[in-house]
Amino acid sequence: MPMDIPEKQSTLFRDVLLLLEEEQFPYAVSGAFALRQHTGICRFTKDLDLFMTAPTSRGMLSFLEQQGFTCEVRDPVWLSKVHKGEFFIDLITGMSNGVVVVEDSWIERARPAIVHGVRTRVLAPEELVASKIFVAKRERFDGADIAHIIYATYPSFDWDKELQLVGEHWEMLLWSLLLFRYVYPAQTHYVPARVWNDLLGRLQSQIAKPDPHANFRGSLVDDNMFAIDVNEWGLANLLEQTRSRRMEEIERLAESSVAHDLPQNARRHRQSA
Secondary structure, three states, rough: OOOOOOOHHHHHHHHHHHHHHHHHOOOOOOOOHHHEEEEEEEOOOOOEEOOOOHHHHHHHHHHHHHHOOOOEEOOOEEEEEEEEEEEEEEEEEEEOOOOEEHHHHHOOOOOEEEEEEEEEEOOOOOHHHHHHOOOOOOOOOOOOHHHHHHHHOOOOOOHHHHHHHHHHHHHHHHHHHHHHHHHOOHHHHHHHHHHHHHHHHHHHHHHOOOOOOOOOHHHHHHHOOOOHHHHOOOOOHHHHHHEEEEEEHHHHHHHHOOOOOOOHHHHHHHHHH
């Protein structure tokens, strides 16, 4: 536990985790608990972040509602909430911009951990970093978390996996790595030379031959800070496109979802959702 929290809040977290473990739902804990697991950093958290695929989230919400919890889909692209009284748990299936999506492999690669006395799993450090590269808003910036994860997990961090996870959004990773290098110049080698050379080489190529038709991408980072670009300067709102594509994907998954990939108990709840 990161630090003392109200007993009712701790009880909610423990009760939900025990239920999910008993029903064998595939998920992984993220947020402050995963950060502590990988870095040792303890900080107060008002909620418990659970990562899972969109189909799993649907089944989980149905199950927890049957157990007497208040459940709501806050944003169908990425976020649902489970309440009991004033405390809550977040069920997260990706990032709000629709470009970072939780896949089965995120759960399969999760690391064993004990959270509130329950044997469970936390996101692996690579997925934890991937989940944070777009958290760069005026009110919240996770760049320090990324730097701490890289620092604390050296030399075991899997850079090939990280590059695979960020995909076409490698520039957001490079931005985070430049911050890491600024903060920890003596630990520049914690990021392998081949990774620096790869990413800086890509950047150099992009600068040498910029694409005049490339999309404005500011809204993927923060649609509030870059609202003027869309609303007054007439640039395309890429965020609307990525969220729309993600919603279509979620709807297709809901229509065609088959349950053979879930354990029997969790499978039943997906079918009933």
